[in-house]
Amino acid sequence: MTRIKSDFLIIGSGVSGLFTALKLAPLGSVVVVTKKADYESNTNYAQGGIASVFDDKDKFEEHIQDTLESGAGLCDPEAVRVLVEEGPTRVKELLDLGVPFTRNQTGGLDLAREGGHSKNRIIHSLDRTGSAVEQSLLDHVHANQNIRILENHACVDLITKHHLKDKENLPLRCYGAYIVDTETGEVFPVLAKKTILATGGAGQVYLHTTNPNIATGDGVASAYRAGAIVKNMEFYQFHPTSLFHEQGNSFLISEAVRGHGGILREIGGRPFMKDYHEMGELAPRDIVARAIDDTMKKRGEPHVLLDITHRPANDIINHFPSIYERCKKLGIDITTDPIPVVPAAHYMCGGVATDLLGRTNIADLYACGETTCTGVHGGNRLASNSLLECLVFSHRIAGDIRSQGKLEYSSETDLIPDWNKEGTTNTEEWVLISHDLIEIKTIMSNYVGIVRSDMRLERALRRLKLISQEVKDYYNRTTVSLGLLELRNLVKVAELIVRSALLRKESRGLHYSTDYPEDRSPSRQDTILSHKL
Numbered sequence: 001m002t003r004i005k006s007d008f009l010i011i012g013s014g015v016s017g018l019f020t021a022l023k024l025a026p027l028g029s030v031v032v033v034t035k036k037a038d039y040e041s042n043t044n045y046a047q048g049g050i051a052s053v054f055d056d057k058d059k060f061e062e063h064i065q066d067t068l069e070s071g072a073g074l075c076d077p078e079a080v081r082v083l084v085e086e087g088p089t090r091v092k093e094l095l096d097l098g099v100p101f102t103r104n105q106t107g108g109l110d111l112a113r114e115g116g117h118s119k120n121r122i123i124h125s126l127d128r129t130g131s132a133v134e135q136s137l138l139d140h141v142h143a144n145q146n147i148r149i150l151e152n153h154a155c156v157d158l159i160t161k162h163h164l165k166d167k168e169n170l171p172l173r174c175y176g177a178y179i180v181d182t183e184t185g186e187v188f189p190v191l192a193k194k195t196i197l198a199t200g201g202a203g204q205v206y207l208h209t210t211n212p213n214i215a216t217g218d219g220v221a222s223a224y225r226a227g228a229i230v231k232n233m234e235f236y237q238f239h240p241t242s243l244f245h246e247q248g249n250s251f252l253i254s255e256a257v258r259g260h261g262g263i264l265r266e267i268g269g270r271p272f273m274k275d276y277h278e279m280g281e282l283a284p285r286d287i288v289a290r291a292i293d294d295t296m297k298k299r300g301e302p303h304v305l306l307d308i309t310h311r312p313a314n315d316i317i318n319h320f321p322s323i324y325e326r327c328k329k330l331g332i333d334i335t336t337d338p339i340p341v342v343p344a345a346h347y348m349c350g351g352v353a354t355d356l357l358g359r360t361n362i363a364d365l366y367a368c369g370e371t372t373c374t375g376v377h378g379g380n381r382l383a384s385n386s387l388l389e390c391l392v393f394s395h396r397i398a399g400d401i402r403s404q405g406k407l408e409y410s411s412e413t414d415l416i417p418d419w420n421k422e423g424t425t426n427t428e429e430w431v432l433i434s435h436d437l438i439e440i441k442t443i444m445s446n447y448v449g450i451v452r453s454d455m456r457l458e459r460a461l462r463r464l465k466l467i468s469q470e471v472k473d474y475y476n477r478t479t480v481s482l483g484l485l486e487l488r489n490l491v492k493v494a495e496l497i498v499r500s501a502l503l504r505k506e507s508r509g510l511h512y513s514t515d516y517p518e519d520r521s522p523s524r525q526d527t528i529l530s531h532k533l
Contacts, residue, residue: 001418002188006031006148007191007407009176011155011219012198014129016369016390016409018137020196023398025146028407031190032141032149033179035214035482042406049256050094050391051134052087053386054309059120060084067385070116070284071378072509073154074232074524079375082356083385083392091123091389099136101125107366114255114383116284122384126396128322133387154482155199155218156419158226158365159189164415172227174365175293175413182482187419193407196222197352197367198390198395202493204486206345207445208493217493219371223352228360229530231373233369233493234501235510237381238450239346240288243339244303245330253306253323253341255259255383260319262308264292265338267301286380286510289343291361293450296342305338326407343450347386349377349510350500353528358397361530364410366401368393379509387408432474433483440487440494445465448498453514461498467491500527 007028102110112122125132156178161167162173176191199219203211258281276291277283313335358366447460
């Protein structure tokens, strides 16, 4: 049976995974596991950009303050300072790697503004920033002989002492992961000195999401099952403006469109954002998303309009070529037509709890990017801080590992058993998986969306527990497949979101409860969950 040993195992191939791989490659061999083709990730779909202080008129303290204000009192101030102060150096590394960031007429970086920012500080590559960063990183990864990418492979479970026979006196440690080749079905261990989770978000837990199909919460679910602490899972950010079109598949309409002057209007044409916040269209995302949701419900309309037609046509096309092309294919000319938009699940602000070096409570297990809760986003992520977080904390993980000197495999590594599939069978009951997926998404969208109540949350949890038990029974008797793994992970993440939401008896940031609409505790308090093994 296949067994792979590598100095480092990275699960996920977005900017966090690839940047970490490049940082670790000088220290030893790296295996990167990715579920699909290596370019498919939330990073690749990020349109807006990377927030960082590059303008002489901008200051670290202003970026820090904007982040803290968006975070609704739940950010870790130390983590935010690390993010902001180390950000420019990491962005300069991307420039050195050849990322084609957009320049202004004088040759400097073209700095845009997005919701919640007091200054123009968004570095971007037109409206395809994530794709540009991803491609540059991939080019360098493919050229590095120390890095091996396993495409069409997925994590089944992290390997800990619970996979060993004699485990009573062992500490909680990660030895790698059981990985499945999704094309052949073979499951095998990849054993590593250090394992890094970089699996992105879980947008597929909702019916409407800007995330790709692979965003199924694999990192959070796997880490939780292994005994990791997760934090603040109730805070799921809905992007205020995704395309509303029966063929549009929740295509993201970037925050930068509003930053460039786009106006949100009712279908009848009246602008409404000033009714909700003094910053209007540039208010933080949670406020804009709730305003759109409230406007749609009050008027009984299926969407609102995002109108940028007052800007010159060439200016619109030059700034947003990807959005222009995608909308034009659907019969919408954004230079003359307002864009129909609705909120859609976009970003997971909670996740696997880490310290400022990316370490989890499980020895030798690190995590970075959207799958984590580092404390920088608090109750609501400030626009374009996500890619910055990936860069800063990937660098910090590599630095912490480098500081440990020569690494050795744990003595238990050779005792890790091969994957045991005895008692499982192949099944053609895919309809069971598809039905459960639809039910999870529907429950989460109806009961655990932008506006919540304890009654809705309790109803959601009862139904999710039933589905969870069905999935567990099905998993225990069925040969591993990608669809089954994703279903298993999604139902776990859905449960964690609902359980966390029930614990927070207030409205704060992205968690708005009709039972506690004004109840805001003055002290910072995280929602913490851990699995009793």
